[in-house]
Amino acid sequence: MPAVQETIDQVRGIDIDQYKYGFETFIEVDKAPKGLSEDIIRFISAKKQEPEWMLEWRLDAYRRWLTMEEPTWARVDYPKIDFNDIYYYAAPKNLTGPTSLEEVDPELLRTYEKLGIPLREQEILAGVTSSKVAVDAVFDSVSVVTTFRKELEKAGVIFMSISEAIREHPDLIKKYLGSVVPTTDNYYATLNAAVFTDGSFVFVPKGVRCPMELSTYFRINEKNTGQFERTLIIVEEGGYVSYLEGCTAPQRDENQLHAAVVELVALDDAEIKYSTVQNWFPGDAQGKGGIYNFVTKRGDCRGARSKISWTQVETGSAITWKYPSCILRGDDSRGEFYSIAVSNGHQQIDSGTKMIHLGKNTSSRIISKGISAGKSQNTYRGQVSIHRRAENARNFTNCDSLLIGDKCGAHTVPYIEVKNASGQVEHEATTSKISDDQKFYVMQRGIPEEEAIALIVNGFVKDVIQELPMEFAVEAQKLIGISLEGSVG
């Protein structure tokens, strides 16, 4: 029971508006003027030393974006965003491509320390080479440190920032960028295509099992800069990669926009496991501040027998709008989605997945656990679509919601579309509070109410937690505990 005890201690120690990661790092920043225009895009592209075709790609996206309207279908409510009041580019200044940690600004290293980056990653950043996790740390839009690149290169794995990849591997970028999430897929994805400043690029060649888990820390730091990340992961035939993404952001008053795009491509027999822990600033006790998280994540099981698995733990952000999806194009491909979404305070979450079955014998599994507390609104929105030629498709969906307190809301909006008789689709959803019987059972064994609830909540999300890589699982449990602080009892 150590993890549970730990959670409880965490919960006790922290007030809801004392966001653990609420601090700012003062280092010099190179910034584009506020606002969005073709000139800003040219500026970003020039800063990134991008080739002409990339600039054209961005400008095309921008011109299309101008004709689009912000989507309003999600169950989230926020004041209108002024897209001209945002810095679209901010980069730490002393950037000459450090190859060793000594070259990194010590202020930045202290930030990592404050972030509480799990020990293993800190070791790496401190130069301890025995560890096996590679970190591509994203510090305000620019990849500052890329560790273990050499070891990965030995295996043939390319792991670098997307801007570097655009310069060094234009063929791969041209072939795959925008092939899963088209430029005009949706409002935010189009905006991202126009102004993305950085992100990660992973390429795992044929037959290679990536020798380590890849991890990225996103960190939004400079005031009022939107974070527009672009991640592209390609795994060729028979390859495997496990990618971890974790996020924290400092406390601030004005809402911040984050519109990332993540594209995954799995060819024949390839497997991609993508895990996210997201704990950006959710706003204070009055619901002020907090990150707007409008993310487009999509995986394409392009090859036969490929597999893509999304696991997410969402505890942060004021507003979350996120639907990691799988397009099951290859025959016998498989998509999985495991999610824990915890909302407290004034948070609003509208998240879920899409499983698009196109190939034969495709299968998908969706396990979603929503916990709403405080005054939050938590929505699961998912789609399972079995297309006409998707013979023998199989889907199982389970989404459970737990309500803590009578001021919050939990909503479930699944869309199920079946066009092939050989398919088998099952969906189940429940919403309830923690039953008095369960609580009584635990409490009569001498456990106080608050701890009893934490224990039950941990049990509720266990199905998903166990899908996470070990170091993430521990962090995730802590986060859930922190997020629910003040809501129990």
Place this chain on the structure above:
Amino acid sequence: MNIQTTNRLTAAETALIESYMSQVGELPGDGSVAALRDRLLDDLKKSGLPTRRVESWHYTDLKTLLRSVPTSSPAPTATQVDALIDGAHVLPVLQGQAQAAIVVEGVDVTAFSASLTDGTAAAELMALDKDDAIGKINGSFARDGYRLAIPAGISVETPIELQAVHGAGQVHARFPVSVGAGARATVIERHRSATGEAAFISSISEIVLEDRADMVWVILQEQGAEDTHLGQIRVRLGAESKLKLFVVNAGGKLVRQELRINVEGEGSELTLRGVNLLGQETHTDVTLVLGHNVPHTNSTEIIRNVVFDRAKGVFQGMIRVAPDAQKTDAKMACNTLLLTDDGEFSVKPELEIFADDVICGHGATVTDIDKNHLYYLRSRGIPENVARAMLVNAFVAEIVEELEDEKLVEALEGVISAWLEKHA
């Protein structure tokens, strides 16, 4: 894709507007009703028929699906048919016209046109919200129907059949029904085509159950293969009242059955059962919006669908639990047998919950007949087609049996078997 365009009228929209213009003088109603009709039609003209961009019409893009609207032909081409159950009180609506005063013991029956003429219907013709296309269409065009009032404490033992029969043309009927405190009744709302010629039908039943009222309401839709049927039922449940609502869809080309139910009294109970028999080219949509607005209420919903041929089916079921509606117990299931690769079924079971002490759940399945079940029967010497028919029949009959009235069960089973024989 996200570009806003102004509404360009489709052929069907134009036909509806022209049809209204041609009848505007002769539609029954006093000044207030006429003004309301004008406003509803104007709303419809401005918004157009709903498209898939309107969330509540996501799977039934009426603007695209409704290709044409036949002109209104008030000449009755329809005649009354036998009652579904022997001895039932039949209240016929032939080509949209209620028949001369019919007496049902204990029930106050009047033609709806009378409420239009004296203006009392003005308060009822409203659309429920801006996306309520059925409310707008029916409100603009409604000519007749029946108003039923069952006084408090009265038990109407014999079922009442509202029999809407039509030929070609347009039919827009309305059935306001009030059930007094502690009263009981069974009503069968039956829609059928007499000739099979294309018709455009809208129908709204508005049911108010006072405290402790107990009602069984059956909707049996057997429209012709060319018909468009836009049905809506608006229900308000009082304290400790009970409603069993059965919806059987067994016909029509383009069908939308909207069930808008508000549970407004503590201790009330809703039982919804639906059977959708979908064959040929039909597009049938059952949309439920159920509001649990007060504490301590129960509801269960079970919808069974069978899809043959090139049919398309939709079930949208939204359960909304209001902030103070603690101790709500709501369970919903939607099971579909998709028997063909040319057919399709879309389900959107939705939960919107603002109270914490509730038990709400939904389940949805879409699949073909279980191979093991089929094998079980075939290994006992039953030919495949017979075995399949048995399994399909069992799948839907199970639901019908929940109606306790034996005669009603028998009659509905008869309708279902006949339909399956024709389509399977």
